Amino acid sequence: MKTKYTLLAFAVIGLASCVAVKPHEMVYLNDEEMKLGNSMNKNFEIYIETIREGSTSAGSNKSSGGCGCN
Amino acid sequence: MKKLVILASVLSMFLQIAKASDKDTTKVKKEVLKKTEIDVVYNHYIQDGNNSAVTGGIGTEKLIVYSPSVTYKRVQGRRGLSLKIGSDIISSASTDNIDFVKSSASVLDARTYSNLNVSSMSKSKRVNYGLGTGFSIESDYFSLPINGFISKVSKDKSREMGMEMQVFLDDLRWGRLNPGYYSPQYLIYPQELRGKDWFETTKRKSYTAKFSLSQIINKRNIIGVYPAFTVQSGLLATPFHRVFMNDSTTRVESLPEKRHKLALALKWNSFIGGRTIVKQDLSMYTDDFGIHSIAYEHEATFKLNSELGVSPFVRFYSQKGSRYFAAYKQHTVNDLYYTSDYDLSTLSSFKIGMGLKYAPFKQIGKHSLWNSVQLRYAYYKRSNGLYAHVMSCVLIFSHQKKLQK
Secondary structure, X not given: OHHHHHHHHHHHHHHHOOOOOOHXXXXXOOOHHHOOOOXXXXXXXXXXXXXXXXXXXXXXXXXXXXXXXX | OHHHHHHHHHHHHHHHHHHHHOOOOOOOOOEEEEEEEEEEEEEEEEEEOOEOOOOOOOXXXXXXXXXXXXXXXXXXXXXXXXXXXXXXXEEEOOHHHHOXXXXXXXXXXXXXXXXXXXXXXXXXXXXXXEEEEEEEEEOOEEEEEEEEEEEEEOOOOOEEEEEEEEEEEEEOOEOOOOXXXXXXXXXXXXXXXXXXXXXXXXXXXXXXXEEEEEEEEEOOEEEEEEEEEEEEEEOOOOOOOEEEEOOOOEEEOEOOOEEEEEXXXXXXXXXXXXXXXXXXXXXXXXXXXXXXXXXEEEEEEEEOOOOEEEEEEEEEEEEEOOOOEOOOOOEOOOOOOEEOOHHHOOEEEEEEEEEEEEOOOEEEOOOEEEEEEEEEEEEEEEOOOOEEEEEEEEEEEEEEEEEEO
């Protein structure tokens, strides 16, 4: 329960501290490395992790099925 | 069937919303940009360990996977298309132990897969929606994925919200790629357990709803929240996994025919100074098999110059195992569900590695570019002794042309 409240507090503080960013100020945010999605070579690592661990990450973008039973 | 009808209704709703948003009026452009990208990827995976589920939680897990793939992406105006074709060639010592015949055909397996996705953007360029499908086939597994997504960017482009529905329709019968059959035949059980049918169904269905929210915090920080909910039904056990019971009998793995999964990922990317980007990723997970987990990944990208960047990374993972797991000869004969698959055990894992990206954007011909080459290596170690090396190489080429409309 304590963890939930801590996460909620972080979320509220994070969202409250948002500031408007003008298009010409987005030079850092537009950098390829700042994208929140996973890079193509990281996707394979995530695919392996979903097989070798019992969980499936919410951030993964699994694109195909497969046994994964080896 | 009922779930498929619900899914179709949700996808139809996506398209209606997207269509409505198309009513935004903007000036018609006279030129349309046509951009094509080709991504060539090669992944290489080497693994070893001593807790194979094929041999009941003991025995070799030695495995090598060679995994090439090619993705073709095309964006023309507001419409996009992507087609991915790939193959995993798997050299596995553990699957050879299904029948204990060394150097049999089972020592080398292959998974071939393809995915096609189409997408479209509203006139205002704030709503993006799309559909996708494909297949994944190997000798003892066939998977049909269907997915649909929609996302919307806020007017000031500081926030993006999205939703994706995924369905995987899987069949675990063997024989599709095997000479003399080339069609689904039956489930493959361990050799000594082939006298009876252990399962009534051969199908597995997975339904996933994914949501996403990304928010710009300021000029240098962006966060993302990604909840996901999955329901699986059907044959969730692997038919060639052995379980040795404490009375010295052997059975085929048994797991419930329903599984609910809940996952949440939080991401935070931050640009520090003029050359360093820090990425942090916290993932949490729980399901009704009794698995609870938490993972933290930290990656820093250092831009050495405008073309070259290095990205060291580290990941920690902790998992409370499933209530259905027990080690070799630890299950009692009264257990209803049982597995000795260490992927479902209580464990922790550690990953460390480095990425290298060289992005020269070098001109090839009049309209084509060699965008980048990306190399990545990771060393993975699990608390039960399993370890792996993961290597990948990505080459990206693009072609850009303006077309008269």
